[in-house]
Amino acid sequence: QQQVKQSPQSLIVQKGGISIINCAYENTAFDYFPWYQQFPGKGPALLIAIRPDVSEKKEGRFTISFNKSAKQFSLHIMDSQPGDSATYFCAGSFGNEKLTFGTGTRLTIIP
Amino acid sequence: KAGVTQTPRYLIKTRGQQVTLSCSPISGHRSVSWYQQTPGQGLQFLFEYFSETQRNKGNFPGRFSGRQFSNSRSEMNVSTLELGDSALYLCASSLEPYQETQYFGPGTRLLVL
Numbered sequence: 545q546q547q548v549k550q551s552p553q554s555l556i557v558q559k560g561g562i563s564i565i566n567c568a569y570e571n572t573a574f575d576y577f578p579w580y581q582q583f584p585g586k587g588p589a590l591l592i593a594i595r596p597d598v599s600e601k602k603e604g605r606f607t608i609s610f611n612k613s614a615k616q617f618s619l620h621i622m623d624s625q626p627g628d629s630a631t632y633f634c635a636g637s638f639g640n641e642k643l644t645f646g647t648g649t650r651l652t653i654i655p
Numbered sequence: 656k657a658g659v660t661q662t663p664r665y666l667i668k669t670r671g672q673q674v675t676l677s678c679s680p681i682s683g684h685r686s687v688s689w690y691q692q693t694p695g696q697g698l699q700f701l702f703e704y705f706s707e708t709q710r711n712k713g714n715f716p717g718r719f720s721g722r723q724f725s726n727s728r729s730e731m732n733v734s735t736l737e738l739g740d741s742a743l744y745l746c747a748s749s750l751e752p753y754q755e756t757q758y759f760g761p762g763t764r765l766l767v768l
Contacts (some may be wrong), residue, residue: 550697576755578755580759585761586761587659587745587747587759587760587761587762588698588745588759589758589759590756590757593755633697633698637755641711642688642700642703642711642713643700643757644700645690645697645698645699646697647695647696647697648697648698
């Protein structure tokens with residue numbers, strides 16, 4: 545089964561700290577790994593994505609680290625802000641097949 | 656450009672009833688996917704439509720069905736509602752099937768009593 549396991553389920557981080565969310569996948573055919581951000585009352589929105597030919601991708605305060613041999617990837621949010629409080633989903637896909645999502649992480653940034 | 660719109664936003668039904676949800680994709684997008692979101696299961700893929708044809712289907716019972724119209728608008732139907740069908744139903748559109756960037760609508764919150 546094409547699963548993507550995400551942890552932790554919830555995360556509380558102090559403002560200015562680093563938020564780290566981890567995902568592990570099973571399907572070695574996956575070649576696209578996006579992260580989605582979802583605010584209450586909104587649908588998920590693409591935040592950042594990576595392909596397995598690179599080990600890291602950075603966009604502003606958001607960084608994806610990718611470990612192909614371990615079949616793991618993670619999202620790092622540097623200098624976390626209260627506006628980052630949201631639910632984050634990792635996902636994987638290959639070719640033109642459907643996205644397989646993780647179960648989500650509810651991130652809360654406290655002042 | 657307007658985003659993905661879903662109607663209604665909230666819906667309350669009772670067990671045994673049926674419900675129809677509507678999704679209007681971003682103008683020019685021809686692919687529409689539907690997902691069920693629940694707290695414990697995350698986003699579960701329901702089905703995907705492209706050019707009025709169902710291209711793929713997730714692991715849901717036959718009570719869940721959908722269709723796409725010639726203008727790319729899509730509807731999903733759930734018959735004989737069960738309590739477990741209570742969820743947020745999300746629609747996502749993209750230019751082509753499973754194009755990497757999918758744009759999600761705000762969802763329809765369905766509560767089955």
